[in-house]
Structure formats: C-alpha cells, structure tokens
Amino acid sequence: MLLSDIKKGMKVKVVSLKSTGLSRRRMMDLGLIPDAEIEVIRKSPLGDPTAYGIKGAQIALRIEEASQIEVEKVERKERE
Amino acid sequence: MGLTCESCGRGVLKKKFNLKCGEEYVIALAGNPNVGKSTVFNELTGLRQHTGNWPGKTVVNARGNYDYKNMKFLLMDLPGTYSLLANSVEEQVARDFICFGKPHATVVVVDATCLERNLNLVLQVMELTDNVVVCVNLIDEAERKGIFIDIRELESELGVPVVATVARDGKGLEELKRRIFNVAVGIQTPSSRKMKYSERVEEAIREIEPKIDKLLKGKLDARWVALRLIDGDKTIVDAIHEHVYYEKAIEIDGRR
Ligand SMILES: Nc1nc2c(ncn2[C@@H]2O[C@H](COP(=O)(O)OP(=O)(O)O)[C@@H](O)[C@H]2O)c(=O)[nH]1
Ligand SMILES: [Mg+2]
Numbered sequence: 416m417l418l419s420d421i422k423k424g425m426k427v428k429v430v431s432l433k434s435t436g437l438s439r440r441r442m443m444d445l446g447l448i449p450d451a452e453i454e455v456i457r458k459s460p461l462g463d464p465t466a467y468g469i470k471g472a473q474i475a476l477r478i479e480e481a482s483q484i485e486v487e488k489v490e491r492k493e494r495e
Numbered sequence: 496m497g498l499t500c501e502s503c504g505r506g507v508l509k510k511k512f513n514l515k516c517g518e519e520y521v522i523a524l525a526g527n528p529n530v531g532k533s534t535v536f537n538e539l540t541g542l543r544q545h546t547g548n549w550p551g552k553t554v555v556n557a558r559g560n561y562d563y564k565n566m567k568f569l570l571m572d573l574p575g576t577y578s579l580l581a582n583s584v585e586e587q588v589a590r591d592f593i594c595f596g597k598p599h600a601t602v603v604v605v606d607a608t609c610l611e612r613n614l615n616l617v618l619q620v621m622e623l624t625d626n627v628v629v630c631v632n633l634i635d636e637a638e639r640k641g642i643f644i645d646i647r648e649l650e651s652e653l654g655v656p657v658v659a660t661v662a663r664d665g666k667g668l669e670e671l672k673r674r675i676f677n678v679a680v681g682i683q684t685p686s687s688r689k690m691k692y693s694e695r696v697e698e699a700i701r702e703i704e705p706k707i708d709k710l711l712k713g714k715l716d717a718r719w720v721a722l723r724l725i726d727g728d729k730t731i732v733d734a735i736h737e738h739v740y741y742e743k744a745i746e747i748d749g750r751r
Contacts, residue, residue, distance in 0.1 A: 436727055437582065444578035446612045471609025472527070 416488070418467075419481035423455045427486040434483040442484065446470040452489060519560070519567035520679040523593055525620060526604035527613050528575035531632040533557075534662040535604055536572045539672065549588045556588075563672045566680070571598065577612075579619045580723075581730040593623050594715060595738040599679035600626045602671070607637035607644055607659070617653065621687035622719050627655040628674050635661045655685040689718075699725050714739055 421427055429451045432439050446469040447453075456473055457466040464475040526532040536544070540559025549556045557572040573592055574585035581587040593601055603620050605613035610631070621627050631644055650657040656674040660667030677683040691697065700721045707724075708717035715735070723731040 437580070440580055440726065441578070441582045444580065444582070444615060446577075446615075470612040471606070472529075472612055 416486055417482050418453065418476070418484040418486050419465075419478050421453075421455050421486065423458060426452060426454045426489045428452050428489050430485040430487050432484055434480075438480075438483075442480070445474050445476075446472070447484060453486065519569045520599040521596070522568055522570050522675055522679060523573055523596070523598040523601040524570055524604065525573045525579075525589055525593070525601055525616065526575055527577050527606065527616060530575070530604045530606040530613065531660075531662045532572065532575055532604045535602075535630060535632065535660065535668070535671070536570060538662055538665055538668050540570055552584055552588055554584055554588050561672070563676050566676065568675070568679070571596075577616060579616065579623070580726070581728065581734075587730060587734070590623075591734055591738065593620060595734070598624075598626070600628055600675050602628045602630055602675060604630045604632050604662075607631050607633045608640055608642060610644065618690055621653070621655065622689060622722070623716060625655075625685050625687045626678050627653075627685060627687055628671070628678055629653060629655060629657045630660055630662075630667075630671055631657060632660045632662050634659045634667070635664070652688065654688040656683065692722075696722075696725060711735070711739065 416427070418427070418429075429447055429449050431449065432442050432447065434442060451470060454468045455465060456468050459465065462478075464477045465481065466473050466475050467481075468474075524532055524536055536557065536559060539561050541561070543561065544557055544559030546555060546557045548554065554574055559570050559572075561568050561570065571592060573589040576583070576586045576589050578586055579590040579593070581590055592598070601620055601624055603613075603617050605617060617627070617629055629649070631646065631649070634644070637644065644659065646657050646659050656678065658667055658671045658674050660671060662668065674683075678685060692700070700718060703724065704717045704721045707720050711717060711720065720731060720735075
C-alpha cells in the first residue's frame with residue numbers, strides 16, 4: 416500500500432521508502448522513517464498536495480512524493 | 496588586521512553581513528518551523544532588530560542585538576527548517592551560515608511536544624559544530640499533554656547545554672542567555688555527541704577525511720564534509736568554492 420492511496424482519517428505506518436539519494440534523505444528529514452506513524456489530516460480540493468500528520472508536525476507532500484512511500488495499516492488501539 | 500579579521504576567522508561573515516569583529520558575539524538561532532523561534536528572538540532582542548534578505552537570496556533575514564553581562568550579542572534568526580542538508584534555499588542559507596559564518600554559538604530551538612522529530616536537526620547541527628545550546632521550548636504545551644522532559648538527562652545524552660523555556664511567557668530566557676554566554680565566551684566547551692554510522696560508511700569517512708582536512712585546513716569540519724560527499728551532495732562543493740575561495744580572495748586583497 417502506498418501513502419498516496421490513504422484516505423482521510425486512516426492511520427498507517429512507514430514500511431519502506433522507494434526513493435533514493437537526496438530525495439530519500441529529504442523524506443527521512445521530514446520524519447518518514449520505518450515504523451513512523453502517519454495520518455491524513457487534510458486533502459487539498461484537487462487532492463494534491465495532502466497534509467499528513469507525522470511525528471507531531473503537519474507535513475504537506477505531493478502525490479509524486481507520497482507514492483514513493485510504502486505503508487501498512489496500524490491496528491486501531493484505544494490510546495487515550 | 497586585514498579585511499578578513501583572520502584572528503577570529505569570520506571573514507565571510509564580516510564582509511557579507513557587515514559585522515564588527517571582536518566587539519560582539521555572533522549567535523545563530525536555528526529550529527524547525529513553528530517551534531517559537533521568532534518568539535525567542537523577539538524576547539531576547541526586543542526592538543533592537545532589523546530585517547533584510549540573505550545575501551543573494553530572497554529568503555528573509557532577521558538579526559537583532561542584546562547585551563548580557565556587559566557583552567554584546569548579535570542574534571541571527573535562521574530560516575525554520577527540518578534539516579540542514581540543503582534540500583531548499585532555506586536549508587542552504589541555514590547550513591551556510593552555521594558552516595561558513597562560524598557563529599560563536601548556535602541555539603537550536605526545539606518543540607517539547609514533539610522532541611523526537613526536532614532532534615534530527617539538533618544532531619545535524621552538532622555534526623557541524625560543538626558550540627550548540629538546545630532550547631526546549633513550549634514546555635507549557637508539553638505539560639498540558641502530559642509530556643515531561645528530563646532536561647538534565649537530555650543534556651548528558653547530547654553533551655551540550657539544554658535549557659527549558661516557555662518563550663511566550665518569557666520563562667527560562669535568562670537561563671538561556673546565561674548558557675549562550677558560557678558557550679560563546681568559552682567558559683563552557685560542549686562536547687557534542689557525534690553520530691556513528693555503519694562500518695561501511697565509517698570506513699569511507701576514514702579514507703577521505705584526512706584528504707579533505709588537508710584541502711580545507713580546518714576551515715570546516717572534515718568529517719562533516721566527508722559525510723556530505725558520501726551522500727552525493729553537490730551543493731557543498733559549490734558552497735566551499737563560493738565561501739572558502741571567496742575568503743581566500745579577500746585575504747590576498749588584504750595583504751596588498
Ligand atoms: N504555549 C506556548 N506558545 C508559544 C511558546 N513560544 C511560542 N509560542 C507560540 O507559538 C506560535 C509560533 O511561534 P513563532 O515564534 O512564530 O514560531 P517560529 O515559526 O518558530 O518562528 C506563536 O503563536 C507563539 O505565540 C511557548 O513557549 N508556549
Ligand atoms: Mg519565525
């Protein structure tokens with residue numbers, strides 16, 4: 416499953432990054448490292464870019480970027 | 496003393512930002528976006544600030560002054576970034592200032608409510624310089640969320656001074672000024688903890704670091720430059736050409 420396919424409200428975690436080199440590094444700088452949890456906060460009207468919640472910050476990614484990130488669903492746990 | 500003020504090695508800074516050497520301590524303020532960096536900047540400098548652009552860039556530059564223990568401090572507000580790896584103009588500006596401007600201390604403001612993501616930048620700054628002070632801001636927000644940060648433990652893990660602040664209420668800023676003073680003046684010499692990489696990367700570093708050091712003659716941290724080259728970052732080579740050669744050119748000029 417790719418991050419670009421995720422619907423609003425869904426919670427996923429990073430499995431792997433497909434990009435390499437500096438663009439991979441950029442993703443990691445934004446907090447996209449294995450097991451990092453991500454949720455979709457808001458899709459812009461045209462669906463691109465999308466605002467994601469990653470490690471406590473809101474990060475906007477374009478479809479080309481989000482489609483480089485392999486994710487999986489996180490089991491919903493009552494945390495509060 | 497020539498134009499470069501070789502005694503303090505801040506030629507580039509002096510020329511590009513019209514700084515006076517020896518009269519004031521230069522402090523860089525770095526941090527992720529939205530961590531309260533501007534609030535810290537305003538609290539420390541009050542109305543004694545100017546804004547302009549970074550030389551040759553459309554990125555806004557704010558600088559301001561404050562006094563502490565009869566010493567003058569010049570605070571440079573760097574663009575808010577998640578990284579210093581020059582992915583964007585903002586990151587390049589922040590990196591080049593810390594790298595080539597050689598501030599007496601770099602303060603990294605971090606968000607207490609999401610410390611983990613902020614430590615990425617802290618570790619990157621610590622790879623560039625030992626003279627780091629970490630300001631853990633938004634402590635009130637963190638406490639509201641039930642997050643309590645062990646400041647002393649963080650300090651011993653990182654090897655640099657760490658100060659807790661609530662910048663919006665002016666809390667912790669006296670202590671921040673005191674720690675900045677100690678690092679800038681040299682009362683305290685932090686030994687920032689360096690990242691160790693995989694053996695393959697460490698071996699590559701060992702191979703090229705001495706050669707880089709020979710070329711740069713201590714002007715930049717050779718291990719850090721080695722890492723950038725291993726990363727395949729071409730912008731660092733351009734930046735070295737621009738800043739180190741630029742400095743050389745003025746040195747020669749100054750001797751004439
Ligand atoms: N609760 C709280 N809010 C703060 C604190 N410091 C700054 N803020 C607020 O956080 C927001 C962002 O601050 P700002 O200084 O613009 O952040 P910058 O993007 O890092 O420059 C503003 O609304 C500030 O008033 C703090 O310690 N506690
Ligand atoms: Mg700001």
